[in-house]
Amino acid sequence: MNKSEYKNFYDKVGRLNGWDFSKLKVVSEGVQWDFYKEVTQRCKGSDLLLDIGTGGGERLLSISDSALLLVGIDHSSGMMQTANANLEKSKKPNIRFFQMDAENLEFPPGFFNVVSCRHSHFCAKEVAKVLVKDGMFLTQQINDNDKLNLKRAFGRGQQFGLDEGILKNKYLSELNKAGFTHADYFEYDANEYYETYEDLVFLLKHTPIIPDFGQSDNDFDILQKFIEENQTKQGIQTNSRRFMIIAKK
Template sequence: MDYDRLITEGLTTPFEGWDFGVFQGRFTAREDALPWDYRRLVTERLSGVDSLLDLGTGGGELLSSLAPLPARTAATEGFAPNVPIARRRLTPLGIAVAEVGDDDLLPFPDHSFDLITSRHESYDPAEIRRVLAPGGVFLTQQVGGRDLAEVNQALGAPPHAYLDWDLAAAAAQLADAGFEVTWRAEAHVPAEFHDVGALVLFLRITPWQVPDFTVERYAERLRAVHEDIRPGRPLAASCHRFALVARVRA
């Protein structure tokens, strides 16, 4: 496919919620190669809890797939276009979805939940502690500050503003907020972009990767990426992920 057609496709392909099926065969991120399974980490902790809060639920895809859920389950979402999608999926399950802002303040009373989960969502450790019940558990998988750094390098874009965000930093923040980190892990796994249209679509839906990205601003670098990608020679990168489990310190 020629460059202009790929660029147009990347700019116009519909994308809803947080379903990466649209990238089938064009962008791969080997999260299955992580040495932990986020779904299993969550499900292992669902039994015996009466309440659950899922931060940054996206379109509710993962949360809805974990049913049966605690009787009192709620979710938040900070990306406005995802909120109605999540509500359509989760409201019939009795799950309220609250829209939250960049300040990470949570619209719930103190000590509301036994378990709080966060997959790739920002959070305020003090707010997490406030909303957790005594002895409650916080479980998160985060995108680290070196995530897909090769994309930024290929485009000549600055590195992430949150370059220092890693497992050590997150664990230290939680400890300072009164948590005991009971489990932790960190890894880098391979990712590949197989055409420049997939790269443009990815950058369109993840504005934090290259905050000033526009096709016009990065036209020269995008064309160079397009010329460099060949069958069997994708743009190779690595996903930076870390995860931890923390309990409110007694």
């Protein structure tokens, strides 16, 4: 999908579901960290936290006690509709959501102590601009070959066919050029087991893992064959490959 198609996709998903996958019945083996736990461990009660690509704000709302003020931004109007609806239900007084492009962070220089970004694009120069000196930036991204057996079955997919390490190297280089003094890199490749056909359909309809999934009847035939070939006692097997960068300004 091109940039416009991604935007339209996220707007639609944002209005319908936000970034809430709590309904999925899935078990993971080999996950080495919880990203937002890593974020909260680097926050003090007096800190200001910015979350880039916050989606429907579900995870930010769950860590509201970790900082004095938490701000979530997303470029998608659909996601922001859901985030603000979730905020109103939660009655959390120290969280704000704004529709904003990661390429142009409209905050004063040195405003935030911690910036986080999970599975979303960020601009290293903009992150550096809004962080205090010695501030921390944490990002978790989808690594090469995530859901690899699914992408092979469909012959297409998010980052499918790219050379190993392109995204990692791009981000590490950009952070260095933006003035971050230190960056640690981590990765894992975990097994995932989805309980039912419906769980996989929900995942594929609400993420860009397989672009335009469901627009062709053939997609459901491919998915059925994939399930038959990857069914185990634990569930329908695929993989979750992630990397995390923790950088200090």
